[in-house]
Amino acid sequence: MNFKYYCCFLSDEEQRKIEYALYQTNLISNNQKSEEYPWKIYTLKELLRATNNFHEDNQIGEGGFGSVYFGEISKGVQIAVKRLKTMSAKSEMEFAVEVEVLGRVRHKNLLGLMGFYAGGDERLIVYDYMSNHSLLTHLHGSLAKECKLDWPRRMSIVIGAAEGLEYLHHEATPHIIHRDIKASNVLLDHEFQAKVADFGFAKLVPDGVSHLTTRVKGTLGYLAPEYAMWGKVSENCDVYSFGILLLEIISGKRPIEKRPGGVKRDIVQWVTPYVSKGNFNHIVDPNLKGEFDLEELKNVITIAMSCTDSCPEKRPSMNEVVERLKSGVGVGVERT
Numbered sequence: 001m002n003f004k005y006y007c008c009f010l011s012d013e014e015q016r017k018i019e020y021a022l023y024q025t026n027l028i029s030n031n032q033k034s035e036e037y038p039w040k041i042y043t044l045k046e047l048l049r050a051t052n053n054f055h056e057d058n059q060i061g062e063g064g065f066g067s068v069y070f071g072e073i074s075k076g077v078q079i080a081v082k083r084l085k086t087m088s089a090k091s092e093m094e095f096a097v098e099v100e101v102l103g104r105v106r107h108k109n110l111l112g113l114m115g116f117y118a119g120g121d122e123r124l125i126v127y128d129y130m131s132n133h134s135l136l137t138h139l140h141g142s143l144a145k146e147c148k149l150d151w152p153r154r155m156s157i158v159i160g161a162a163e164g165l166e167y168l169h170h171e172a173t174p175h176i177i178h179r180d181i182k183a184s185n186v187l188l189d190h191e192f193q194a195k196v197a198d199f200g201f202a203k204l205v206p207d208g209v210s211h212l213t214t215r216v217k218g219t220l221g222y223l224a225p226e227y228a229m230w231g232k233v234s235e236n237c238d239v240y241s242f243g244i245l246l247l248e249i250i251s252g253k254r255p256i257e258k259r260p261g262g263v264k265r266d267i268v269q270w271v272t273p274y275v276s277k278g279n280f281n282h283i284v285d286p287n288l289k290g291e292f293d294l295e296e297l298k299n300v301i302t303i304a305m306s307c308t309d310s311c312p313e314k315r316p317s318m319n320e321v322v323e324r325l326k327s328g329v330g331v332g333v334e335r336t
């Protein structure tokens with residue numbers, strides 16, 4: 001994505017706001033490194049036509065930023081359009097960061113940006129459509145009962161999501177911290193391939209910087225302790241959130257559960273006693289009806305426990321996570 005090209009569609013005031021937003025995320029200073037990938041600036045007319053005027057029947061989801069609509073841009077070309085709910089400095093910043101960051105990365109496990117529209121009070125982001133929705137829908141939402149995520153699928157999703165994050169942390173230039181890894185931000189394509197999405201909170205890491213201190217963004221239950229308490233953000237925070245996501249995918253439990261009496265319990269507290277006693281069978285999602293590979297399960301849980309270490313320096317890098325996940329899949333001999 002080219003910042004100057006993007007801004008020529010905006011008023012001076014809009015451009016200033018976006019410049020400030022991108023400056024805060026270190027995007028402006030590194031803009032010259034941005035790579036060009038195919039994306040386009042859509043017209044409002046095209047997107048209105050594709051989504052049937054943002055008809056409620058086309059709405060496929062809703063998040064903090066706004067609603068997401070299904071659309072067909074031409075015969076057989078399906079898209080998802082995220083429509084900004086209300087214009088504010090905060091949402092303008094999320095919009096700018098999302099298009100800038102997604103516009104400069106391409107990977108099989110990252111959601112593809114097709115383009116955007118910015119004009120007046122309308123901000124629209126156009127993505128590849130993911131026909132199997134989000135992990136959240138399958139684990140806890142409307143598709144949980146259908147149990148489409150069998151064990152091999154879960155293993156391929158965890159490896160895919162890990163590879164997407166590995167690319168952001170180790171291959172993208174400059175490196176990118178996602179800051180909002182969670183089940184609703186892992187989308188699934190028609191083959192259930194994982195695509196990491198939602199880059200509105202992403203941070204670029206200038207070369208040689210080990211961590212940044214920022215205002216806390218992200219989602220409760222997934223936040224690394226050093227980030228939640230002191231706003232200290234580094235790649236290790238994504239590793240922590242990824243560890244929580246691993247436990248969620250394996251167990252089908254939410255990161256934070258309300259127990260009777262309103263007491264909240266997080267997934268690490270819940271899983272720790274089972275891990276210390278080696279009672280791995282109790283951790284696995286009952287929806288799998290015992291169909292899983294015990295050796296693979298042990299490997300994933302061991303990785304998740306090291307990712308969620310309260311000490312950020314003790315957590316593995318995403319390179320290491322991918323290596324350990326891959327080496328543990330397909331080696332299990334013990335079937336339950």
Ligand SMILES: Nc1ncnc2c1ncn2[C@@H]1O[C@H](COP(=O)(O)OP(=O)(O)OP(=O)(O)O)[C@@H](O)[C@H]1O
Nearest residue numbers: 060061062063064065068080127128129130134184
């Ligand atoms: N490209 C897409 N293809 C298919 N469905 C999508 C796509 N993008 C988003 N969705 C759906 O829309 C939902 C809302 O997405 P959105 O990113 O706006 O919010 P969220 O991640 O659910 O919440 P938050 O705002 O807290 O991050 C997603 O959970 C997903 O089900």
